[in-house]
Amino acid sequence: MAKTATDIIAAVRDAGVVGAGGAGFPTHVKLANAVDTFIANGAECEPILETDKYLMIHDADKIVRGLALAMGQVGAAKGYVAIKAKNKKAVEAVREAVTDYPDIEVAELGNYYPAGDEQVLIRQVTGRIVPPGGLPFMAGVSVNNVLTLKQIAEAVDKTPVTSRAVTVGGEVARPVTVEVPVGTPIRDLIEHAGGVTIDEYEIVVGGPIMGPVASIDDPITKIIGGIIVLPKDHIMVRFKQQPLDTTTHKAKSCYTCKECTNLCPRNAMGHAIYPSKIMSYSWYIDEILGMIESGDIDPAIRSMISESMLCCQCGVCEQVACSFDLSPNKIYALIRDAARKAGLKFDFEGKTSDDSLFEYRKVPTLAYAKKMDIDRYIVYTDFEPLGTFLPETVKIPMSQHIGAPSVPTVKKSDAVKAGDVIGAIPEGALGATVHASINGKIEEITDSYIVIRRTGS
Numbered sequence: 001m002a003k004t005a006t007d008i009i010a011a012v013r014d015a016g017v018v019g020a021g022g023a024g025f026p027t028h029v030k031l032a033n034a035v036d037t038f039i040a041n042g043a044e045c046e047p048i049l050e051t052d053k054y055l056m057i058h059d060a061d062k063i064v065r066g067l068a069l070a071m072g073q074v075g076a077a078k079g080y081v082a083i084k085a086k087n088k089k090a091v092e093a094v095r096e097a098v099t100d101y102p103d104i105e106v107a108e109l110g111n112y113y114p115a116g117d118e119q120v121l122i123r124q125v126t127g128r129i130v131p132p133g134g135l136p137f138m139a140g141v142s143v144n145n146v147l148t149l150k151q152i153a154e155a156v157d158k159t160p161v162t163s164r165a166v167t168v169g170g171e172v173a174r175p176v177t178v179e180v181p182v183g184t185p186i187r188d189l190i191e192h193a194g195g196v197t198i199d200e201y202e203i204v205v206g207g208p209i210m211g212p213v214a215s216i217d218d219p220i221t222k223i224i225g226g227i228i229v230l231p232k233d234h235i236m237v238r239f240k241q242q243p244l245d246t247t248t249h250k251a252k253s254c255y256t257c258k259e260c261t262n263l264c265p266r267n268a269m270g271h272a273i274y275p276s277k278i279m280s281y282s283w284y285i286d287e288i289l290g291m292i293e294s295g296d297i298d299p300a301i302r303s304m305i306s307e308s309m310l311c312c313q314c315g316v317c318e319q320v321a322c323s324f325d326l327s328p329n330k331i332y333a334l335i336r337d338a339a340r341k342a343g344l345k346f347d348f349e350g351k352t353s354d355d356s357l358f359e360y361r362k363v364p365t366l367a368y369a370k371k372m373d374i375d376r377y378i379v380y381t382d383f384e385p386l387g388t389f390l391p392e393t394v395k396i397p398m399s400q401h402i403g404a405p406s407v408p409t410v411k412k413s414d415a416v417k418a419g420d421v422i423g424a425i426p427e428g429a430l431g432a433t434v435h436a437s438i439n440g441k442i443e444e445i446t447d448s449y450i451v452i453r454r455t456g457s
Contacts (some may be wrong), residue, residue: 008073008156013425015155016222021116021145022162022206024401025225025430027152030144031073033137039074039125040067042083042090042146043116046207047369047378050177051165052146053227054383055187056090058081058152060097066149068101069156074142079104080125081146086111089186090115112362113209114265114314120141123269123358132271133309133348138352147225158418159224161384162437168193170208170229171201172343178384181418181437183394183452184220186227192389200232204240208374209315215239219449221400222432228377236372239318239327247330260317260328266310267363270352273310275317275328282331292338306346308336319372320363390454394437397449398423408450414442415455422450 013028019042040063044052055065063081071079079101081094085108098104107125109115119130121143128139136143144152151161165179166189173194180189186203190196205214208228220227260275267273281288281304288304291297297305311332318327369375370437399405406423416422416436423434436452444451 003318005404006154008069009114011155012152012320014433015151015158016435017148017151017155017161017224018401018432019145019402020147020223020225022225026401026403026430027144027148030142031070032288033142034141035137035142036075036077037073037126037141038067038074038079038131039107039121039141039143040079040149041116041118041121041143041148042081042094043121044084045112045114045116046209046211047374048169048208048228049167049226050381050383051167053087054177055092055146055150055165056081056087057093058383060093062148062150062153063098064101066093066105066151066153067104069152070142070149071103072438076142077103080107081105082107082109082121082125084109084111084115110362111365113316113365113368114312117265117314119269119312120265122163123355124148129269129352129355130219132326132352133306133346141192143340160433160435162418162435164219164220164222164225166225166227167381168227169379169381171196171231172229173197173200175377175379175381176384177381178389179386180220180389181386181391181394182220182222182400183396183437184391185395186214186220187216187395188391189215189220189227189389190229196229196349200404202234202237202241203230204228204230204236208236208377209319209368209372210313213237219395219397220396221271223400234373235381236374239315239325242327242330244330244334247301248282248285248325248334250324251279251285253324253329254279254282254326255298256280259321259323261349263316263321263361265314265316265361266312268355268358270355271310272353273307275332277317278304278335279326285331285334286288288335289338292335292342292344295342297390301326302346304333305339305344306330306348307342309346309348311336316363316368320368350386390438393443393451393453395449395451396422396434396437398434398447400434401432403432406431406434408445408447410445410450412442412445414438416442416452
């Protein structure tokens with residue numbers, strides 16, 4: 001019996017599917033927007049990560065089925081699976097999988113950064129531009145990570161989200177990509193990868209470029225696809241941990257060469273964002289923040305605040321364009337966060353400028369990696385399926401998604417099986433269901449997380 005649209009949304013909601021590419025937006029809500037085109041994002045644009053590549057090689061059929069289900073739900077007549085051409089085995093596997101789906105095709109991408117940014121991806125695959133300040137559905141397109149689409153197919157088969165693949169790389173003895181239960185301690189994963197090879201280090205979760213620094217005691221969540229161990233004094237770590245006052249002080253040394261604007265991917269699409277211009281205002285950052293707090297904002301400054309909403313925080317301006325390691329993206333983030341806190345709203349009027357040079361303003365990923373000294377960590381890893389490594393305990397956060405934290409539905413000492421619901425969406429809130437990821441007993445429970453100790457193998 002064919003599934004109805006309501007059935008699919010309910011199944012995805014019950015399975016706890018969220019945007020696996022890093023955003024964590026609840027997928028059942030995203031599937032409510034009607035579009036004519038749906039893109040499966042397999043670009044995996046950050047260096048070192050290999051999870052999406054292996055997913056497309058081993059589970060292409062599920063990804064394509066999930067894409068077809070999503071297309072049917074949102075009314076999309078056309079679907080694409082976007083993959084970097086360099087991942088030849090993944091391209092071949094997906095091409096074979098789409099044979100029986102005439103409305104779905106493979107879109108091959110170059111090896112540039114940030115190819116996986118959904119707005120850049122939409123421009124590359126369809127030629128359309130998401131309106132400034134807008135969302136993809138406003139351009140008639142929806143984008144989901146390939147893992148999310150695999151999980152949609154599994155949700156319809158009543159299999160909830162309890163695991164995800166993670167690449168463990170950087171300064172570890174045995175870089176590996178392994179599928180593990182959600183809640184697996186980062187410490188355990190690093191030990192599984194042979195341990196850290198240096199004395200002083202930091203851990204970056206997600207990709208090495210955009211991912212934050214985390215604690216070794218943190219757990220894997222639905223949206224973490226990478227654990228990267230870097231030397232404590234590595235340039236990427238220094239960027240991520242740079243104090244705010246250092247950022248604002250250094251910004252005043254900008255001489256507006258405009259290289260940050262020339263390489264900005266959102267500017268290349270025609271969005272009215274000019275990182276070099278925000279740097280020219282950096283001398284007045286305290287005054288700008290004061291205007292935002294008071295609500296008495298000069299018209300020229302208002303345009304700066306609008307620009308801050310357009311920045312995707314890809315890091316190109318800071319890490320590639322600037323010869324002096326200045327950080328337009330962090331200045332944008334400072335202004336954006338202040339504007340959000342003040343509840344300011346802006347009308348972007350849907351305006352875009354010339355994007356005819358979009359194809360010629362891309363940043364090669366390998367050049368980026370070499371400049372940031374992470375090219376030495378780009379290695380092929382073995383893929384280990386779920387069950388290869390199982391932790392003794394998992395610590396499952398109640399908030400692994402955009403929206404309200406889930407509400408625990410179990411008690412301490414309860415016995416649970418992998419797939420059992422342990423956290424429910426609060427009534428009337430945006431959120432995601434949370435499930436046990438291993439068979440075991442509830443050892444600890446708080447409003448923020450639940451710890452399960454494994455029983456059996």
